[in-house]
Amino acid sequence: MDLANKAAIVTGSGQGLGLACARELARRGASVIVNDVDRHTADAAVTSITGEGGTAHAVVGAVGSTETAQALVDGAVERFGRLDVLVTNAGVLRDKVVWKMTDDDFDQVLDVHMRGTFTCVRAAAIRMREQGEGGRIICVGSPAGQRGNFGQTNYSGAKSGIVGMVRTWAMELARANVTVNAVVPVAATSMTETVTFLKPYVEAVNNGEELPPFARRELGFGRPADAAGVVAFLAGDGAAEITGQAIGIGGDRLSLWSHPDMTVTAHHDGGWDAEAITRQWPETFAEHLESVGERLPEEATAQ
Helix, strand or coil, X not given: CCCCCCEEEECCCCCHHHHHHHHHHHHCCCEEEEEECCHHHHHHHHHHHHCCCCXXXXXXXXXXXXXXXXXXXXXXXXXXXXXXXEEECCCCCCCECCCCCCHHHHHHHHHHHHHHHHHHHHHHHHHHHHHCCCEEEEEECCHHHHHCCCCEHHHHHHHHHHHHHHHHHHHHCHHHCEEEEEEEECECCCCXXXXXXXXXXXXXXXXXXXXXXXHHHHCCCECHHHHHHHHHHHHCHHHCCCCCCEEEEECCEEEEECCCCXXXXXXXXXXXXXXXXXXXXXXXXXXXXXXXXXXXXXXXXCC
């Protein structure tokens, strides 16, 4: 998994999952643009990477705007001469139930996650197409975007939207040999420490303790570094034929999420009115209704 002579951008890589991904890409030989909203945090991340023998440069700014996206791409081209890999990891949380969520709570999360992913991918796609040598775009999703999560209207919507955009971009960029995939990680970060059933495991990681097999296997939960390997894999030459996928990673578990599809169908000559649906629903559809939220082992929900 040699990424020498590759240039990468990792948004939101001052700490947590983003830093783990940036360090892993650099360890594999890539030159990395580190991004954070705080200069001190970004510089500290660069120092940690260069201290391990890697190459990194900081571009400070909040993702969302076209200007920040272009500054990231320009930073890679000016420093490293090219752009080969983009990882859109930056994110924020503003959790509230829908009747308490303000416009600002909603807009902030959508601006960073969804608009930030869009603007960064657009800028990177333009550069990669100009280079004519293909590329790798890796967007970070979440189980909340796949199945919903209580109190996360904004976050779940944004993460679901990101996976939808990934599928579209995979088609649009195929002829340019640019792959686009989503990674759906579960790791101990500031964004998971507020989840009640995960809090003990986050604390264990923060204390340098080993996680039990239940957390690593059944919950698919681990350290940020546990999720970085799939990013390095998708950035490499061996993943050239993989695109438009949502890949789960966490702890000891690697998974492939299915795309939404029709599970049950029925037909009615002349179309369906409310009465026809009322008659057909119990017989054909009722027993196949989908669940919502994460399907968790009993041990996790009992905590």
